[in-house]
Amino acid sequence: MIEALDCLRQLNIASVMLRLTLAMLFGGMIGLERARKGRPAGFRTYMLVCLGAALTMLLSQYEYYMLNHRWAALAAEVGIRTDVSRFGAQVINGIGFLGAGTIIVTGRQEVKGLTTAAGLWASACMGLAIGAGFYECVAVAFLMIFLSVHVLTPIELLVIENARNMNIYVEFQSLDNVGEIINRIKAQNAQIYEAEVDHGQESLSHHPNAIFTIRMIHQRGGHARLLASISEMESVYVVHDI
Template sequence: MDLKLSVYEIMLRLFLAMVMGGAIGIEREYKNRPAGIRTHILVCMGATIIALIQVEIADQALRYAAAKPEFVGVVRADEARLIAQVVSGIGFLGAGTIMVSNRSVKGLTTAASIWAGAGLGIAIGMGYYTIAICSFVGIILALTVVKRIIKINAIKKLEIRYIHREATKEFIMNYFDSKKIEVEDVDFDVDFMDDYRIYTNVYTIDLPRGMNYTDVIEDLSMYKNITKLRMINV
């Protein structure tokens, strides 16, 4: 069994990694995400390089064992060892794109795309072209098409700051009832000022079909006692 790679084969695999990783990065950069085209190219090509090195190590081990049969039981080449380090190590880079602020989490999709790009690079580097091409198509579809086809009205939190507690709470609850908005949970907070108080309610709400959060914010913003409105991703 000959695992020796030609220069043409190495260049082909690195080129595929650059093209496929770059295509994923273009989609992320177009949406102004933390990791763009260069990051995804480097991640995919880096994983490909590691996989190529692993193939070369395995080839050298086989050649050495063939040349010196007496050492067959001693010479070992685990093709999954370096690749396992890529799979675990890429998590640190992906974690760097995840940002948590004001009760919301951003960057999870970009972190996942980096991790998937590394897996794509491994498939290319090992020469599994069918897996690589099918995976690439799946990743691109997941990033560009799925969200347009499948629309999920996820539960979110609505932060409302207001004054005049009794009147404003009554207005908010009447609005929710009139729009058939279901309140899953409520968190209360109050800030004490010199001669007045500012109340903050964080509502976990579930909107009825056909209604969006922009409409809710626009409707509630018309009420004079409400001083701040903000959506928080769960």
């Protein structure tokens, strides 16, 4: 049975499409589970990282094959005696600094920019493949990256909105209102796992605020109902999902 898969281990268009498709599918499935638990790195982030990693490995195999077959005579003529995949490794490592610069943690403890950083890294991997002339792989990778960045956004938002776990940020008048907010959350059939309360003196808002980690009992539409219920309180200034 293992021998029957040998053709898919070779570097051909069917193998390239299968590997990238599996990377997109399996990375997305792992990210889907993380998105349902309300983690910052979710569906599209895992998908893009897995796609970039698969694309990098395919590029290394392509360069090795070409240098030992079609480009062998040219490589011997110019005297290439080093591993050309090292050049790509430097680009991939270098793009990490640029990607890290897009990731920020807001004053409300909300992580932003992870998907942008993952898209930058996947684009760098695609640029390496373009530079190496691996056009077949580039065409498939571009379609999948474009699909991940643009088309699948509503799916990720739908998953997040209907996830059982959520984190909410609330600003309120005084610390005396914390008990009222907790009671309002419990009244919406939600369990509070963790509450991080800030006095507000050192925060940007200058108002007392709290981050609640919550698990919804009734999943569908629970996020909107809970946020609407808390926003109706006179003592609450700001409330939103993070």
